[in-house]
Amino acid sequence: MKEGFRQSMAWLHTWSGLLVGWVLFAVFLTGTAAYLKPEISAWMMPELRTPAPETPAEQAATAQALMDHMTRTAPRSPAWFISLPEAREPWANVFWRDPGAGGRGFRQAVLDPRSGEPVAARGTRGGEFFYRFHFQLHYMNVPVARWIVSFCAMFMLVAIVSGIVTHKRIFADFFTFRPGKGHRSWLDGHAVAAVLALPYHLMITYTGLVTLMFMTMPWGGEAAYRGDRAAFNTEVFGTARPARPAGVPAPLVPVGPLLEQASRHWNGGTAGRIQVQNPGDANSTIQLTRSDSERLSFNPQIMVFSGATGALLSTAGDDSRPAAETRGVMYGLHVGRFGGPLLRALFLLSGLAGTAMVATGCVLWAVKTRQQAAKRGRVGFGVRLVEHLNVAAIAGLPVAMATMFWANRLLPLDLPARDEWEIHGFFIAWGLCLLHPLLRRGRRAWVEQFAAGALLFGLLPLLNALTTTTHLGVTLPAGDWGRAGFDLGLLAIGLALAAIARIVARHRPGAAPRAKPGAGPGSRPGAKPDRASQPARHGEPVAAE
Incomplete structure (x- = not known):
């Protein structure tokens, strides 16, 4: 020091x-x-050229086509995750759990938003990497x-x-x-x-730490909830615990009316993601999450419906607690999707x-x-x-x-x-x-x-x-x-x-710039030398080639 x-x-x-x-x-x-x-x-992925749906009717038709595809493709999967198309990302990404798949047990596909069928796009991670x-x-x-x-x-x-x-x-x-x-x-x-961009540098660095705070500083939540992460997520973020399957077959209700109800609840907001738990079961749930691009806060607004009856089971994120909302705003500032x-x-x-x-x-x-x-x-x-x-x-x-x-x-x-x-x-x-x-x-x-x-x-x-x-x-x-x-x-x-x-x-190292006539430190009595030519002060970098 x-x-x-x-x-x-x-x-x-x-x-x-x-x-x-x-x-x-x-x-x-x-x-x-x-x-x-x-x-x-x-x-x-130059093969993807389909425009994103714009009207509420088109969005509902797209969501239903994606749900129908998943019903045909993964009827026995315990969970589906569907990212709905948006203006900047006019295609649908779907993920589903498959116990028979390798790695983490997930499969994925890119679907056409109009037909709900897979697109023959080249394999790439794209910007996700x-x-x-x-x-x-x-x-x-x-x-x-x-x-x-x-x-x-x-x-x-x-x-x-x-x-x-x-x-x-x-x-x-x-x-x-x-x-x-x-x-x-x-x-x-x-x-x-x-x-x-000093304010940006401070913001992006600090909020980057906030996005990983539950990993780097988990002790408060671990102590308060005794290691029950599901209970923590339910109380802080409103994330519903996944229900156990009843073992009784029941088809999923149409998703269009659920999207319309969610839009009214969010004052015109639109869903960005659909998550289905236990599809085809009497205890199935359909969770709609509002699009991230519509809000500054990354604290999700969620509505959970019964997949068998369409009844509203719970809502979350509409009136978040101050700590959770503060973290959500910082997270939203960091990713900048709003x-x-x-x-x-x-x-x-x-x-x-x-x-x-x-x-x-x-x-x-x-x-x-x-x-x-x-x-x-x-x-x-x-x-x-x-x-x-x-x-x-x-x-x-x-x-x-x-x-x-x-x-x-x-x-x-x-x-x-x-x-x-x-x-x-x-x-x-x-x-x-x-x-x-x-x-x-x-x-x-x-x-x-x-x-x-x-x-x-x-x-x-x-x-x-x-x-x-x-x-x-x-x-x-x-x-x-x-x-x-x-x-x-x-x-x-x-x-x-x-x-x-x-x-x-x-660039030629050591080639000092030629001084102008009469511009040197001794050109006139009392003239101060250029700061760049002075010896560096203690702790200041040397101003030399």
């Missing part, structure tokens, strides 16, 4: 950010991509992975708060960017990225600013430490390791993401476990980016990986045109702005990465 409060906070800011910086970068970037989860999934990866990683035990991400998020919160304390001129520095000055330019970029296009765009830009903040922070430490080590005449293994991981994490992750999109278009449609092989391609590409700096060190590794990412992203619209019929030549005239916008966004990312590669390639 350093002497003085601000110096101690500077030390805490540096190390709390550095130790988990690469995980935080991946979490921020994939979490930002998760704001476009429906759009990514639509692009990665990025959403899941940003809080539970991959290839790992899920609880362990969520603990790791929670731990890193705690460090992130510490880094943000200590950074605010450390940089007493943080808001003034927001309006100061000095290009071409090496480390000082990185420091300016770090400050701008941090302050540009917002319209403008708010989602602001969240997306803020997420990119957070990603840049983490990346520039990792680079700052490496540049400053190498400068100090070079003065001592020896650059240690730790500095070289951080530089290596910076290249692989910051420049390599975009390459991995683009590779996954390429795999989506190039893998055979009938390949077994095709969705898993897309993800394998993601990690294979990322692994190669980890090995690449061993062969091409320093600036060359940065330039080549950024250039590879630019090429992969920039050519994706062309690959899409060569392999599907949902390319820009079709989607733009048809007004399919979701897919067209995604193609254009891929092209924009490619151009941005190409610009970064060009800037890094043209």
Whole structure:
């Protein structure tokens, strides 16, 4: 630790950010991509082109078609889970428990909202992979992975708060960017990225911890309910306990009148999910959950009906307790599903600013430490390791993401476990980016990986045109702005990465900017030297190339 409060906070800011910086970068970037989860999934499943139902009558007909399909497909399943189509996700996802299935005992299918029949869409996780990866990683035990991400998020919160304390001129520095000055330019970029969306950074980090609070801080609920999680969920969230099957056959009532009743109860709100317990049994229940996109709070509004008679059994979420509603609002702020296009765009830009903040922070430490080590005449293994991981994490992750999109278009449609092989391609590409700096060190590794990412992203619209019929030549005239916008966004990312590669390639370390005549510190009596040329204060990064 350093002497003085601000110096101690500077030390805490540096190390709390550095130790988990690469995980935080991946979490921020994939979490930002998760704001476009429906759009990514639509692009990665070009076979899905059916518009979502709009009128209440169409919605009721769609829900009934989906229920009829499940009755034919999984009549003996103990539970069905149906996600109804919406404007951004105009298809239906269905899951059902199947004791004969492997893994966790679930099966799933993508259904056409008009006919209720399965769609012959290519196997892919789509945007769901990025959403899941940003809080539970991959290839790992899920609880362990969520603990790791929670731990890193705690460090992130510490880094943000200590950074605010450390940089007493943080808001003034927001309006100061000095290009071409090496480390000082990185420091300016770090400050701008941090302050540009500081409220968002605080909100997204803290609410991210709240989403996993029952895992990281379970002791209160465990003590109060003596380990009975079902009783806890029933009292706090209104989730009904599943009834035991009666063993008496009874067909399910039509779901349309139940949807109409729920809409009246929610003052015009619509159901987003249907859950059926014990279908075909006298003790069956149909649970309707209001769409997440209609409310800020993620605390669900639920209505439970008897599946055999249609009688209303219970409601929940209409008048939630303050603690549950507070948690629901924080959860809703984190996932951002309540917002319209403008708010989602602001969240997306803020997420990119957070990603840049983490990346520039990792680079700052490496540049400053190498400068100090070079003065001592020896650059240690730790500095070289951080530089290596910076290249692989910051420049390599975009390459991995683009590779996954390429795999989506190039893998055979009938390949077994095709969705898993897309993800394998993601990690294979990322692994190669980890090995690449061993062969091409320093600036060359940065330039080549950024250039590879630019090429992969920039050519994706062309690959899409060569392999599907949902390319820009079709989607733009048809007004399919979701897919067209995604193609254009891929092209924009490619151009941005190409610009970064060009800037890094043209940078010449140690080439100080030429001073203007008469502009030096000694040009006039009493003139103050430029702050960037002064020796760094105690605890402040060195402003040097």
